[in-house]
Amino acid sequence: MAFMLIAVTLFLILAGLFIIVIRFSGVRESAEALDEKNTLLLVSKLADSPEFACGNIFGEPMSNCIDTDKVMALKGRLGDYDGFWGVDGIEIHKIYPVGTNEECTLDNYPECGKITLLDAEEGTGKENFVSLCRKESGDFIYNKCELGRIIVTYGAD
Amino acid sequence: MEMVIKNKRAQEEIVGFAIIVIIVSLIIVFFLVFSLSNRDQAIEGYKEASFLQSTLQYTSSCENRADFLSVQELVASCYNKEQCGEEEACVALNQTLKGILEASWPSGSELPVKGYKMEAVSGEELVFSLSSGNVTGSYRGAQQIIPESGASIKVYFTAYY
Numbered sequence: 001m002a003f004m005l006i007a008v009t010l011f012l013i014l015a016g017l018f019i020i021v022i023r024f025s026g027v028r029e030s031a032e033a034l035d036e037k038n039t040l041l042l043v044s045k046l047a048d049s050p051e052f053a054c055g056n057i058f059g060e061p062m063s064n065c066i067d068t069d070k071v072m073a074l075k076g077r078l079g080d081y082d083g084f085w086g087v088d089g090i091e092i093h094k095i096y097p098v099g100t101n102e103e104c105t106l107d108n109y110p111e112c113g114k115i116t117l118l119d120a121e122e123g124t125g126k127e128n129f130v131s132l133c134r135k136e137s138g139d140f141i142y143n144k145c146e147l148g149r150i151i152v153t154y155g156a157d
Numbered sequence: 158m159e160m161v162i163k164n165k166r167a168q169e170e171i172v173g174f175a176i177i178v179i180i181v182s183l184i185i186v187f188f189l190v191f192s193l194s195n196r197d198q199a200i201e202g203y204k205e206a207s208f209l210q211s212t213l214q215y216t217s218s219c220e221n222r223a224d225f226l227s228v229q230e231l232v233a234s235c236y237n238k239e240q241c242g243e244e245e246a247c248v249a250l251n252q253t254l255k256g257i258l259e260a261s262w263p264s265g266s267e268l269p270v271k272g273y274k275m276e277a278v279s280g281e282e283l284v285f286s287l288s289s290g291n292v293t294g295s296y297r298g299a300q301q302i303i304p305e306s307g308a309s310i311k312v313y314f315t316a317y318y
Contacts, residue, residue, distance in 0.1 A: 004170045008177055015181045019188060040203045064210050096215070096260040129207040129261070131214040140223045145216045147257055 039126040043152050046085060047130050052150075054133050058143040065131040066092060066150065072109050075117060089120025089153030094132060096147040110134060120153035127151040206299035208261060209314045213301060217253050219246065228253060232277055232312060233305040236284045247285060254287055262316060264290035272317040277303075279310045293317040 046052065047066055051074055054065035071092065074081070092115040093101075104112035127149045136144040213229040219241035220226075226234060226241070231253065234246035241249040254275060264270045272290025276283065298315035 004174060008174060011174075011178065012181065015185060019185060022189065037203055040207070044207065062214055064207050065214060096257045098256075098260050128204060129211045131211045133214070142224050143216065144225070145214045145227065147211055147215050147261065 039152075040128050042087075043126055043128040043150055046087070046090070046152060047128070047150050049085075051081075054131070058133050058145070062131065062133070064129070065133055065145070066148070068092070068104075068110065068115070068132050068134045071115055071117070072104065072106065075104075075115060076106070078117060085118070087152050087154045088118065088123045089125065089151070090117040091115070091119075091151040091153075092117070092130075092132065092148055093151065094146055094148045095129075110136075118153075123153040124155045125151050125153045202297040202299045205297050205314050205316055206301075209299045209301050209312065212254070212257055212261075212314075213303070213312065215253070215257065217241075217249060219249050228257075229303055232284060232303055232310060236277075236279055236282075236305060236308075236310055250285060251287065254285070258287060258289065262289075264317075266291065270316055270318060273315065274317075275312070275314045277310050277312045279305070279308050284310055291317065 044064060048063055052066045052071060054062045054067045057067060058065070094113045099113055100111070101113040102108060104110070104115045130148055130150050131145045132148040133143060133145040136142055213227065213232070215228045216225045217228055217231050218225065219231055219234070221230075228250070231241070231246055231250045234241065235250045237246075239246045258273060258275060262270050262273050264272050270290070271293050272288065274286070274288040274292070276286035276288075278284060295318045296315050297318070298313060300311055300313045303310040303312060
């Protein structure tokens with residue numbers, strides 16, 4: 001009887017361990033995926049904030065869209081936004097059309113490739129794809145959207 | 158007589174143990190089926206979804222009545238077999254998307270992204286398909302639907318890691 005009780009107890013312990021191992025084997029992956037989702041959401045949330053977002057100015061409402069004309073205007077008044085976004089770095093890079101990687105200024109805009117709003121020396125950088133839209137004038141005024149990425153850096157000491 | 162009783166008890170204990178083993182095994186199988194079917198798929202492909210959305214908003218070089226077509230409009234134009242200036246809309250679409258994909262998703266066997274595939278379908282009809290690199294078992298994807306005169310065009314993008 002005693003041996004049978006020991007056998008049953010051991011079996012239940014082993015079965016419990018098996019369940020625990022299976023149950024928690026995906027926890028790390030889930031945590032990493034959730035962390036990635038949260039950071040990407042943070043990046044998108046930043047891109048969709050009124051200071052960056054295209055809103056309805058390009059016809060229909062567009063999400064994941066940054067109005068670069070607005071950002072360039074914002075760049076000249078960064079002193080008013082000290083600590084406003086709660087992150088250490090914000091950079092916007094043009095991906096396509098491929099061109100120069102030069103920092104945008106009022107002199108070379110829009111023939112440039114990068115807008116640095118907050119320059120972070122260190123920290124964790126997370127990025128997401130965005131549309132970079134602006135009003136372009138040629139023979140007529142039209143909306144021009146290019147492909148870019150927004151990089152948000154946080155966690156610097 | 159005592160021996161017979163002992164044997165009977167031993168048999169009962171073995172039967173009881175077998176029943177416990179069966180019950181616990183059933184619980185484990187049920188648990189495994191339940192936990193494996195509840196894997197969270199929604200958090201997959203968030204970056205790919207942003208890429209697809211941004212790509213569809215991209216302004217192409219196809220001029221149309223004092224405006225330029227977005228990639229989304231160009232996909233619909235390609236589906237309708239229209240022209241983009243001198244060339245077919247589908248040719249312009251392929252060129253634009255090829256440039257965007259190559260600039261955005263550098264892929265290769267030694268890079269984090271092994272390959273990608275982007276395609277659009279309407280019902281059974283393939284509107285366009287572009288791919289590069291290797292197809293692997295680890296992938297993330299996204300889709301967008303473009304409504305077009307009664308039909309709907311589904312655009313898919315998948316990145317293989």
